[in-house]
Amino acid sequence: MNKVKQKQKILEWFKNNGKLTTFEAVTELGIMSLPRRIMELRRDGYDIDMTYKRTTGGSRYGVYELHEGGEQYAE
Numbered sequence: 001m002n003k004v005k006q007k008q009k010i011l012e013w014f015k016n017n018g019k020l021t022t023f024e025a026v027t028e029l030g031i032m033s034l035p036r037r038i039m040e041l042r043r044d045g046y047d048i049d050m051t052y053k054r055t056t057g058g059s060r061y062g063v064y065e066l067h068e069g070g071e072q073y074a075e
Contacts, residue, residue, distance in 0.1 A: 006031050007041055014066035021063050038064055 009029045013020050025034040038048055047067040052060050 001030060003037065003040065006033075006037050007044075010034070010037055010041065011046075011066070019063050019065045021061055023061070034064070 006029070009031065010020065010025070013024070013029060020034070022034045025031040031037060038050070042048055048064055049067060050062045050064050053063055054060055
């Protein structure tokens, strides 16, 4: 899958689900390089934040969210 299609999948996920984790990107979207695609989307003008959460076991993971104020989604 090329990176343009991956970015489109990520934007569609944000539109439908709000937030996205690396685990969801891999298991639901088949995207192995989420941080790289997020970086590219930010360069394209999208306002995407990442916050850290913790599992019950104490492991840390990132959650990405597209902010409506900086949203460029116009597909």
